[in-house]
Amino acid sequence: xxxxxxxxxxxSWASTxxxxxxxxxxADKIVAKVKDGDVIGVGSGSTVFLTLFAIAEHIKADKLxxxxxxxxxxxxxxxxxxxxxxxxxxxHKPDWCFDGADEVDPNKSLIKGRGGALFKEKLxxxxxxxxxxxVDDTKLVDKLGSKFPVPVEVFPTxxxxxxxxxxxxxxxxxxxxxxxxxxGPVITENGNLLxxxxxxxxxxxxxxKIKAITGVIESGLFxxxxxxxxxxxxxx
Numbered sequence: 001x002x003x004x005x006x007x008x009x010x011x012s013w014a015s016t017x018x019x020x021x022x023x024x025x026x027a028d029k030i031v032a033k034v035k036d037g038d039v040i041g042v043g044s045g046s047t048v049f050l051t052l053f054a055i056a057e058h059i060k061a062d063k064l065x066x067x068x069x070x071x072x073x074x075x076x077x078x079x080x081x082x083x084x085x086x087x088x089x090x091x092h093k094p095d096w097c098f099d100g101a102d103e104v105d106p107n108k109s110l111i112k113g114r115g116g117a118l119f120k121e122k123l124x125x126x127x128x129x130x131x132x133x134x135v136d137d138t139k140l141v142d143k144l145g146s147k148f149p150v151p152v153e154v155f156p157t158x159x160x161x162x163x164x165x166x167x168x169x170x171x172x173x174x175x176x177x178x179x180x181x182x183x184g185p186v187i188t189e190n191g192n193l194l195x196x197x198x199x200x201x202x203x204x205x206x207x208x209k210i211k212a213i214t215g216v217i218e219s220g221l222f223x224x225x226x227x228x229x230x231x232x233x234x235x236x
Contacts, residue, residue, distance in 0.1 A: 008077060008080055011078060011081045017046045017049075018138075019136045019138065020050070022136040022137075022232035023046065023047045023050050023134075023136055024054075024232075026051075026134040026135070026136070026232040027047065027050045027051035027053075027134070028054060029134070029230050030051050030054075030055070030098050030132060030134060031051070031055055031057075031058050033096070034055055034059075034064065034066060035064075036062075036064045036065055037065060037066070038067075038095050038096070039067045039068075039069065039087065039093070039094050040055075040066060040067070040069070040094060041068075041069045041071070041094035041097030041099075041124040041125070041127070041128050042068045042069065042070050042071065042075050042097070043071050043075075043098060043099025043100060043117075043121050043124065043125075044071050044075055044099070044100065044115040045099070045100030045114075045115055046100070047100045047134045047135065047136075048075065048099060048134070049075075049078060051098065051134065052075070052078050052079065052084065053082065055082075059084065060083075066085070067086065067087040067092060068084050068085065068087070069086070069087055069088060069092065069124060070086060071099070071120040071121045071124055072116075072120065072189055073189065074115075089123070089124075089127060093128075094124065094127060095128075095129070095130075096128055096131065096132065097124050097125055097127075097130070098131070098132040098133075098134055099112070099121055099125065099132075099133055099134070100112075100133065100134055101133050101135050101139055101222075102114050102139065102147070102148045102220070103139055103140075103146065103147055103148055104133065104135055104139050104140055104229055105140075105141055105142065105143060105144050106142065107223075108225075108227055108229055109144055109221070109222060109223045110133065110144075110221070110222035110225075111144055111145070111150060111221060111222075112220045113153070113219075114148070114151065116186055116187075116188045116189060117188070118219070118220045119153055119189070119217055119218040120190075122218055122222065125222065125225055125227070129226070130228070131225065132227070132228050132229075132230055133227050133228070133229045134230045134232075135229065135230070135232075136231065136232045136233070137231055137233050140231065144202045144221070145198065145199055145202050148196075149173070149175070149197050150196070150197045150199065150202070150219060150220050150221055151177070151195070151196055151219065151220035152166070152194070152210060152218075152220070153188050153190070153192050153193070153216070153218045153219070154192055154194070154195055154217065155192055155193075155215045155217060156192060156193050158214065158215020159193060159215075161213075161215055162195065162213055162215045162216055163195070165213040166195070166197055166210070166213070169206070169209055169210065170199055170200060170201065171198065171199055172198045172200055173197070173198040174197050174198075175195065175196045175197075176194070177194040177195070177196050188217075190217060192217050202221065204223055204224070206221060207219055207221035207222070
């Protein structure tokens with residue numbers, strides 16, 4: 001028996017999708033890589049959301065059997081809406097993964113985590129032999145931290161200890177991320193808090209240094225991962 005849920009049927013992206021035409025082009029590039037039998041890791045973000053719709057059309061048109069491993073509740077619900085079967089890392093290792101990013105530097109290092117799913121995103125990318133990062137050209141930077149702070153997911157009672165330790169790493173500004181649709185802080189996919197941290201410099205060891213702090217669950221730095229970046233020009 002099916003739920004026949006209006007909530008799932010009416011699911012849409014929560015806010016306006018900027019540069020939709022450009023993002024649709026990178027979505028189409030991902031769809032071209034989908035093969036029958038693939039287990040695909042699915043990240044988070046508006047470009048990922050658009051890509052899922054294109055993948056669902058490809059599945060129906062070509063009668064493909066694929067499985068998706070989602071990184072967030074929102075993406076899980078989107079897959080349910082679109083009829084894309086789900087699995088998990090308990091059951092399958094992904095053949096490949098696709099995700100978005102907030103910043104991408106010339107070395108293909110990333111800042112991610114504005115959606116609060118950074119731990120699950122990093123777990124999936126670490127588990128996958130091939131990862132596609134899909135962005136428009138507004139996400140390209142010469143230096144990490146140019147546009148966005150580094151998200152740091154923190155176990156709640158470790159908040160002040162982590163703040164102190166981040167300061168010793170050279171943090172210039174540390175802000176607890178507050179929610180827009182509820183009172184109080186943003187709660188991550190894992191029930192933790194998020195700090196948005198600005199650094200003057202982000203070296204190749206910063207990801208490791210942040211993760212070594214007791215109480216840090218994960219950071220939004222992705223440095224030296226096996227990724228291919230797919231970029232669409234901003235079409236205004």
